[in-house]
Amino acid sequence: MKPTPVHGALFGLAIGDALGVPVEFKKRDELKARPVTDLEGYQTHNQPPGTFSDDSSLTFCLAESLCHGYDLNDAGQRFVKWFFEGYWTAGGEVFGVGKSTEDSITRLENGVSPAHSGNYDPDCNGNGSLMRILPLLFYIRNFEMEERYRIIREVAVMTHGSMRTVIACFYYPEFALELLNGTSKEVAYHRRNEEVTVFLRNKGISPADWALFEPLFGQRIPLVDENECSTIHHAHLTIQAAMYCFLKTNSYTEAVLMAVNLGDDTDTTASVTGALAGLYYGFDTIPEKWIKGIKRSDEIYDLCSRLSTAMGY
Ligand SMILES: [Mg+2]
Structure with missing residues (x-):
C-alpha cells in the first residue's frame, strides 16, 4: 500500500520517540553543546539505535486494536500484553514506564474495567x-x-483520569484533525x-x-x-512544547530534532511533535535512513497499512 496519513503520523511518532530515547532526562544545556542530529544508541536506557519506547508501543497497541474496531477491553488487554509479555516492544524489553501507566495496566490485568483502571487524582x-x-x-x-470528546476521554482515562490530562489528550487529535483536513498549521x-x-x-x-x-489557548505558542x-x-507541558516545536519549524526533521534537543522528556516531546509533523509534511518527507x-x-508499515484499510483509506 502507498503511504497514507496513518503512515506519516505513526512513523513520525515512533521515529521521534527513537530519536529521544538515548538522551531522555538530559538537560537542554547539555544537548545545546552536543545536539542530537541522528538516531543514536545506548546512553540513558542502554538500547541499540532505532529503539522506540512505551510511547510507540502503546500507540501500536491502540492502532492494532482499532484495526478490529473500537473496543476498550481489547485495547486494554493489548496494553497488558505489552507490559507483561513485551508485545509491540522494539526489542522485547519494557523500559522507562510512568507510574500511572504501570499501576493502571496492573489494575486492568487484575480485571478492573477500563472505566475504573486509571489514576483519577485531579x-x-x-x-x-x-x-x-x-x-x-x-x-x-x-x-x-461531542462524540470525539467522549471517545478520546474514554481511552485517555484508562490510565490518566485528571481533567488536565484529558484536555491535553483532547486538544492533540483535535488540532491534528485540522491538519488531516489540509488546513495550514497556522490557520x-x-x-x-x-x-x-x-x-x-x-x-x-x-x-x-x-x-x-x-x-x-491564549494563542501565544x-x-x-x-x-x-x-x-x-507533564501532559499540559508536553502538548504545548510539541506545538512550539511544530509551529516554529518547517520540516519533519527540524521539528523532531528541536523537540529532542529541548531535553528532559525527549522521547515523548519528540513523539507528539513527530506525529503532528509526520502527518502534516507527509511520510515521504521523513528521512529514509530513519x-x-x-x-x-516493516511491521510498523504493515500495521499502518492495516489501520489505513480499516479506517477507509
Ligand atoms: Mg517513553
Whole structure:
C-alpha cells in the first residue's frame, strides 16, 4: 500500500520517540553543546539505535486494536500484553514506564474495567495517556465534536483520569484533525483553539486547569520564549512544547530534532511533535535512513497499512 496519513503520523511518532530515547532526562544545556542530529544508541536506557519506547508501543497497541474496531477491553488487554509479555516492544524489553501507566495496566490485568483502571487524582499530570492517544484521530475523524470528546476521554482515562490530562489528550487529535483536513498549521492553530475552548467551557474545568493551558489557548505558542517552554513529563507541558516545536519549524526533521534537543522528556516531546509533523509534511518527507533505521520498520508499515484499510483509506 502507498503511504497514507496513518503512515506519516505513526512513523513520525515512533521515529521521534527513537530519536529521544538515548538522551531522555538530559538537560537542554547539555544537548545545546552536543545536539542530537541522528538516531543514536545506548546512553540513558542502554538500547541499540532505532529503539522506540512505551510511547510507540502503546500507540501500536491502540492502532492494532482499532484495526478490529473500537473496543476498550481489547485495547486494554493489548496494553497488558505489552507490559507483561513485551508485545509491540522494539526489542522485547519494557523500559522507562510512568507510574500511572504501570499501576493502571496492573489494575486492568487484575480485571478492573477500563472505566475504573486509571489514576483519577485531579492533580495527576503525567503525559502517559497523551503519548498513546493519536491513532484515535483516524477513527473519530468524521464524528461530531461531542462524540470525539467522549471517545478520546474514554481511552485517555484508562490510565490518566485528571481533567488536565484529558484536555491535553483532547486538544492533540483535535488540532491534528485540522491538519488531516489540509488546513495550514497556522490557520489550524488559530481555528482549533477557538472551537476547542468554546467546547471545553461546558465541561466544568477549574480555573487552575485553564491556567495551565494559557499559552496554548491564549494563542501565544509561537511567541513564547524557549525558556518558558518546559519539556518535563507533564501532559499540559508536553502538548504545548510539541506545538512550539511544530509551529516554529518547517520540516519533519527540524521539528523532531528541536523537540529532542529541548531535553528532559525527549522521547515523548519528540513523539507528539513527530506525529503532528509526520502527518502534516507527509511520510515521504521523513528521512529514509530513519524509516529504515527504526526497529520493526516493516511491521510498523504493515500495521499502518492495516489501520489505513480499516479506517477507509
Ligand atoms: Mg517513553
